[in-house]
Amino acid sequence: MENMIKSILVGVAIVFSLQANAQLKNEHTEGWLANATSTINQQLIKASQTYLPGQNPRSVTCGTVRLANYKDWTTGFFPGTLWYGYELTGNKALAADAKRFTLGLDSMRYITDTHDLGFMIYCSYGNAYRITKDKSYLPVLSDGIKNLAARFNPKIGVIRSWDFGEWKYPVIIDNMMNLEYLFWGSSEFDKSAYAQIGTTHALTTMKNHFRPDFSSYHVVDYDPSTGKVFRKATHQGLTDSSAWSRGQAWGLYGYAMCYENTKDLRFLTQAEHIAKFLMNHPKTPADKIPVWDYDVHNALQADERAPRDASAAAVIACGLLKLSTKVKNGQQYFKYAEDILKSLSSDKYLAKPGENNYFILKHSVGAFLYNSEIDTPLDYADYYYLEALNQYKKLKKT
Ligand code: GLY
Numbered sequence: 001m002e003n004m005i006k007s008i009l010v011g012v013a014i015v016f017s018l019q020a021n022a023q024l025k026n027e028h029t030e031g032w033l034a035n036a037t038s039t040i041n042q043q044l045i046k047a048s049q050t051y052l053p054g055q056n057p058r059s060v061t062c063g064t065v066r067l068a069n070y071k072d073w074t075t076g077f078f079p080g081t082l083w084y085g086y087e088l089t090g091n092k093a094l095a096a097d098a099k100r101f102t103l104g105l106d107s108m109r110y111i112t113d114t115h116d117l118g119f120m121i122y123c124s125y126g127n128a129y130r131i132t133k134d135k136s137y138l139p140v141l142s143d144g145i146k147n148l149a150a151r152f153n154p155k156i157g158v159i160r161s162w163d164f165g166e167w168k169y170p171v172i173i174d175n176m177m178n179l180e181y182l183f184w185g186s187s188e189f190d191k192s193a194y195a196q197i198g199t200t201h202a203l204t205t206m207k208n209h210f211r212p213d214f215s216s217y218h219v220v221d222y223d224p225s226t227g228k229v230f231r232k233a234t235h236q237g238l239t240d241s242s243a244w245s246r247g248q249a250w251g252l253y254g255y256a257m258c259y260e261n262t263k264d265l266r267f268l269t270q271a272e273h274i275a276k277f278l279m280n281h282p283k284t285p286a287d288k289i290p291v292w293d294y295d296v297h298n299a300l301q302a303d304e305r306a307p308r309d310a311s312a313a314a315v316i317a318c319g320l321l322k323l324s325t326k327v328k329n330g331q332q333y334f335k336y337a338e339d340i341l342k343s344l345s346s347d348k349y350l351a352k353p354g355e356n357n358y359f360i361l362k363h364s365v366g367a368f369l370y371n372s373e374i375d376t377p378l379d380y381a382d383y384y385y386l387e388a389l390n391q392y393k394k395l396k397k398t
Helices: 001-052 077-089 092-103 106-110 117-132 135-149 173-188 192-206 245-262 264-279 310-324 331-344 381-398
Strands: 056-061 064-068 169-173 219-224 227-232 364-367 372-376
Touching: 001 077, 001 092, 001 381, 056 077, 056 135, 056 219, 056 372, 056 381, 064 372, 077 092, 092 117, 092 227, 106 117, 106 135, 117 135, 117 173, 117 331, 135 173, 135 192, 169 173, 173 192, 192 245, 192 264, 245 264, 245 310, 264 310, 310 331, 310 364, 331 381
Parallel strands: none
Antiparallel strands: 056 064, 169 219, 219 227, 364 372
């Protein structure tokens, strides 16, 4: 009898100690998130007081902040980050700032010469409307989506990305990100044509942008007179045949998002193939934050000289979190995304409050071979980091 009581007591003690350990682990897990959230809140408050609507902080070069006006492809990210910051922290002051910085971009509705309207308008006005349901945001969203859809050429089956340069009809992998605006607008404005354009663009891109290992070309240039592929090349990567890190990230997010919106299994399969390429890449550093191009010669685990791209990592985390809820073995994607978010939330990448010109993350790369925005904070790194953190928090709760 005495022995039995002893065994029960030992058993109870073990259960309590396991529970305590689990709680400690939980607290530890939440520790990095709480620290990141507090930093984000402080940085965004300061940034909103420092910068002016219509002149949004984009990056930092040699200590000088580069500002983005309403025509800049990145201009929607700062207001979008404020909206995500409000969701993450619950700080109502950030929602008020988000509104001011969103409205400062009203003139985007007249832009017709770029595919970036999804990044620009959907990340700012789209989030504003999603969060507030305030219909006064709709006219800009309605004008912008018309301008985006007008860039679709049915003969080629894709939206034209750029109007500049020597290209005939350039389409870049980044363009996958603009499709979310079309899928959303299709039901909001009751226009099935928008979703059809999105699906067709994604299918054409799937056919022409990808290599057998599911890495992607940055630019595919089409011949508008025949609709055929004219040339496959790069603009921001190391070489035409290299795997530019952010491009791979755009592709992953793009196809996971297309599956989310269409339930077309071809998109899910494509996203899983891209995820496999990224997650198993031998040059991925131990902290899972990639170098700016996977084919940079010194992009090796031990070599700290090659500039990392935190923006690519943040976009990959978003894409993997999306995937994690859509497949049976989703835990592997969740875990990888969590590892990325923990790395980005470490001292190496996360700014200290008051530093980094009030950007949140350090160490991203814009366009290395143009000597532009190398090892700098970037507004889109911050935006997708916050999107991923919000998503991570939601998934943790369920
Ligand atoms: N969309 C341009 C870039 O990712 O740098």
